[in-house]
Every structure is written in structure tokens, then in C-alpha cells.
Amino acid sequence: MSNYIPLFLMLVIAFGFGAIMANLSKWIGPKKPTKEKLSTYESGMEPIGTTRDRISIKYYIVAMLFIIFDIEIVFLYPWAVTFDKIGVFALGEMFLFLALLFIGYIYILKKGALQWD
Amino acid sequence: MNYNDFIAVLPLIILAMTGLAVMMWDAFEKVPSRSPLLLTVVGGMGAIVAAVANLTAAPVIAFGGLFFSNTYTGFFTIIFSAAAVLSALLSEQFLKEREMIIGEYCALILFSVCGMVMMASGANLIVTFLGLETMSIAFYVLAGIFRKEESSNEASLKYFLLGSFATGFFLYGIALVYGTTGTMNLAEIRTIMLGLAPKPAATYSSLLLTLGMLFIIVGLAFKVSAFPFHQWAPDVYEGSPTVVAGFMSTAGKTAAFSSFILLFPYALLPTAAVHLGSEKIQIVLAILAACSMLYGNIVAVSQTRIKRMLAYSSIAHAGYMLLGVSALNENGITGVAIYSAVYILMQISAFGIVSVLEKSDGNGFELEDYVGLSKRRPWLAFLLAIIMLSLAGIPPFAGFFGKYYLFLAAINAGMVWLAIVGVVSSIIASYFYLRVIVLMYFRQANDQVEVSVPEKINTSFVAIAFAVAALLVLGIYPSLLINTIGYLFR
Numbered sequence: 001m002s003n004y005i006p007l008f009l010m011l012v013i014a015f016g017f018g019a020i021m022a023n024l025s026k027w028i029g030p031k032k033p034t035k036e037k038l039s040t041y042e043s044g045m046e047p048i049g050t051t052r053d054r055i056s057i058k059y060y061i062v063a064m065l066f067i068i069f070d071i072e073i074v075f076l077y078p079w080a081v082t083f084d085k086i087g088v089f090a091l092g093e094m095f096l097f098l099a100l101l102f103i104g105y106i107y108i109l110k111k112g113a114l115q116w117d
Numbered sequence: 118m119n120y121n122d123f124i125a126v127l128p129l130i131i132l133a134m135t136g137l138a139v140m141m142w143d144a145f146e147k148v149p150s151r152s153p154l155l156l157t158v159v160g161g162m163g164a165i166v167a168a169v170a171n172l173t174a175a176p177v178i179a180f181g182g183l184f185f186s187n188t189y190t191g192f193f194t195i196i197f198s199a200a201a202v203l204s205a206l207l208s209e210q211f212l213k214e215r216e217m218i219i220g221e222y223c224a225l226i227l228f229s230v231c232g233m234v235m236m237a238s239g240a241n242l243i244v245t246f247l248g249l250e251t252m253s254i255a256f257y258v259l260a261g262i263f264r265k266e267e268s269s270n271e272a273s274l275k276y277f278l279l280g281s282f283a284t285g286f287f288l289y290g291i292a293l294v295y296g297t298t299g300t301m302n303l304a305e306i307r308t309i310m311l312g313l314a315p316k317p318a319a320t321y322s323s324l325l326l327t328l329g330m331l332f333i334i335v336g337l338a339f340k341v342s343a344f345p346f347h348q349w350a351p352d353v354y355e356g357s358p359t360v361v362a363g364f365m366s367t368a369g370k371t372a373a374f375s376s377f378i379l380l381f382p383y384a385l386l387p388t389a390a391v392h393l394g395s396e397k398i399q400i401v402l403a404i405l406a407a408c409s410m411l412y413g414n415i416v417a418v419s420q421t422r423i424k425r426m427l428a429y430s431s432i433a434h435a436g437y438m439l440l441g442v443s444a445l446n447e448n449g450i451t452g453v454a455i456y457s458a459v460y461i462l463m464q465i466s467a468f469g470i471v472s473v474l475e476k477s478d479g480n481g482f483e484l485e486d487y488v489g490l491s492k493r494r495p496w497l498a499f500l501l502a503i504i505m506l507s508l509a510g511i512p513p514f515a516g517f518f519g520k521y522y523l524f525l526a527a528i529n530a531g532m533v534w535l536a537i538v539g540v541v542s543s544i545i546a547s548y549f550y551l552r553v554i555v556l557m558y559f560r561q562a563n564d565q566v567e568v569s570v571p572e573k574i575n576t577s578f579v580a581i582a583f584a585v586a587a588l589l590v591l592g593i594y595p596s597l598l599i600n601t602i603g604y605l606f607r
Contacts, residue, residue, distance in 0.1 A: 110144035
């Protein structure tokens, strides 16, 4: 158990540090509110419409598909780094992995998930 | 790494490849046909054949301690694949009436079975977790496959949010077990628990280990919808398409039980081990089992919709199987295996009949809709009557022998009180199962003209009739299943 005490301490310090830093300017900073200062920040433009805009579901689909192929890179990278040590078997395994993702890619292509209209 | 490892996981490879093939077929198909269904059935049968072939092989632990391949995993692979084939057959007509394409659906069923097989053969906590997630993610999508229906979406979202939360518990439990024992390999954990290998003195803490086991129990109890982690089940089963609910509540649950057994009686709480806290964990499991049995059956009595009634009764059935797990002995494992097979047949065909009788506009779920069914659809009413008798555990049907073995296991483990709770809750259960039969046979529908509709012999009817025939055969010759399992798990 005693192994965990430094970890616990680090947790406490990290939370405390974060909480203090996030609130420090609020506590000690001078506050002179005016109407312009309190209005929504839009880089100097007049705010238009509501904050909670409805976003087309296509963006989510693209985002999800992006994550899948992003994860592919995450797996490819360590494989590429240790490639000379793990040899031909890993090459085969990695190609299998890529092939599975490629099948998924063909599927989304044929199903029209990437067509914008 | 060798060639035999691939033979050992051949059923899994067949299922995954079939799933991909179905997916590709669905993507390239111009006109929807029944080929994906055919492919699924062939793939499921192929997995069954491969699993049967593996039964005779010597047990191995494949891929450097990741996958078990023995008779236990073979048995569960067979029943999961059979459940997939049955559900695929039941779904054809159901999906066609609702203008859904069957390809995606079949691919998801196959992928979820891959996850189940991984759970039943996971020799490493990570593989168990991977299987759990593969299964669950396929289920989340399947629950919401009628994406234009609000109830289906609601079911899917509820299941997804609560399921991911429960998975978090499971994963944290794995982390704690790994942290204390220093290994994720179930066989190594077993040797540590049996005292055959030294405990890693620096990290071992029985407190953290107990906590880890409790977290794992929470995660799995959620998946089997045991009390008090059941709240999602009635809503999800009611909202999701009926055939999907039938598949989730049977194959999904038994998959969770197959890894329950691997994790608890096998690895973490081996029967022979005198381990600090093992009685406490056993009591926790026993209380969960008792509460699930009583709660599921008592609440099911007051239900007026048949899908909700079946959902609550599935909570009770989870309780019966949990009773077998909590016994932590050989009888319990055999009992869970027998009950898994029987329960899959009963519950899938019960949901199958509901799916045949429901109307495409979402009506036909009220118990009142079953009044006078024996006149309108005599064959379906007859089959449903047999299923209800079997679910209630009336002796000539297979459900009785499943329960008998589970209660026997509890008595052998010295938990007579738990067996008594089980019997009492079974008696409560017989009320609402028999009520369905009473409504179908002994009640006249007032305002309806009683016209007998001839049964169309389609895939749904064949699948239901096959499942009921299997229930009858296993009920009349219980030794068939019991001896097979006894031989397999010797």
C-alpha cells in the first residue's frame, strides 16, 4: 500500500494546483464589468443566432470515420518502430489488420457514408 | 506461435470471416436478397462444425496464453453459434415486413458472436474484456437498428450509456486484479489463488483484490442484468426490435456467464482454495442470485406487456444461473452450461413467437392480445404453451432439468437457503407463465371473430418449431445433454 502514497500525494497536488491556477485570476484580478465586456466574445463581431446550433450529422460521421483511421496510425507507429525486431509474422499480422480496416473502408464507401448530399 | 493455434481458434476465424463476407455482400448487392442470411447460416454451421471438431482435440492454450481451446469453450461456441443461426432465421420475415435490409443485421449478429466466443475462451483478462466489448458494441447497434423508430433509438442510447459505464467498472476491476496479482493470465491467477505459486509480496493486497473482484462482479452482473444492476433490461428489451431482444437476452447473457465461470470458480475463487475473503465473495454472488430471482419473478407478475414480462423473467433466469456460479463447484458449472443451452432455446423462441405475432405498427404486445390465440393461430399457441411450461420449469420439459442441476449445486455447496429461495421464486414464476397459457386457451375474445389463420411455413416458423422440438427432446431425454456435458467437462 505504501507504494501508492506518492501517487496519492501527486493526485492531491495536481488537483489542488489545477483548482488554484484556474481560479486565481478570478479571485485576485480586478473586475470592472461594462456591457461590452460582458457580451459574448466573437472576435469583435456582433453575435448572431444561438450558441446551441444544430450541426449536420455528416460532420459526426466524418469525425467517427476519422478516429477509426487515426487509431490505425496509432497502431502502425509502434509496429514500424520495432519492425526489425518482430519480423515477418508481425508484417503478416499488420497486413491482416490493414486489410480488415480496408474492408471497413470499402463498406462505408459503398454505403455512401462519404457522399456529402 | 504455431499453426495449431489457428486451428484452436478456427470457429472464431470462421465467424469473423463470415461476418466480413456478409458485410461486403451487403455493400455490393444491388437488389436485396436472402443471400446474407444464407451466408450467415452457413457460417454459423461452419463454426459449429469447427467447434465440434475441436472437441476431440487435446486442450490447448493458444497464442501465448490468450485463448483457451478446450471442451468448455467448444461447448459454449456451439451454443452461441446455434443461437446466432436461430436468431438470423427468426429475423428474416420480421425484417422483411419492416423493410429492413438483412445484411447489416446478420453481420452484426456474427460480430457479436465473435465477442461471445472470445469471452468464453478468454484465458487472459484482456481477451475477456475485448470479447465483452466486441459483443456489447454490436448489441448497442443492433438495439438501435430500427433507426427511424424512437423506441429503438432510446433503447440503443440507454444501453450504450449504461453499458459503457458498467464496462468501466469491469475494466477497473481487471486493473485492480492485475495490480495485486501481477498477471492477467487466468491460469497464473489460479495458481496464485490456489497457493501453488508465491503471491507477489510487494503488491499483493487482499483488500484491493477483493475490491477488484467486486468491480468485476458489478461489470458482469450488469451484462447479465442481475439485481440490482438490472434497471436497463426491461426498457432496452422492450424498445429494441423483438428478435434482437431475444438474441441479447439469451446469447449475450450466457456469454457473460461463460466468462463469469472462467473468472470466478476457475481463476479468482477456485473451489479448493482457502483464500481470504472467498466466502464473502461467494455470499455476495449468492445474495445477487437470490435478489434477482425474487425481484425478476415478483415484478414480472404485474406486467401487462409480454415483452416486459419476458424481460423481467430474464432477470430471474439470470438469477438462477448466478446461483450456479455462486455455488463455486463442479455441479454449478455443469448446471450453468445445461441451463445456458436450454435457456437459449426457450427464450429465443419465446421472443421469436412474440415477433411473429406483433404488428408492424408496434402493437400486439399486450397480454390481452394473446386472448383466444389458440383459436386464431393454433400452432403458434401450442408452441408458445410448451415454451411457457418449459420456462416455468414444469418437469417433462427441458427447463426443469436445468433448474434441478442449479438447485442441486447450491445444496451441494451448503447453501440450502439459496435453493429454497430459488424454488419459491420458481413457484411465483409459474403464475405468470401459466397465465399466458390460460389467456390463449381458456379465455374467449369477445369482440373478435375467431378465424383460424393457417401457418405459413417460413424460416421463423421452422426455427421456432426446431427450438421447441429440441426442448422436448432434451426434456424427455435429459441424459442426452447432461451426459454430453458431463463427458465434456470431466
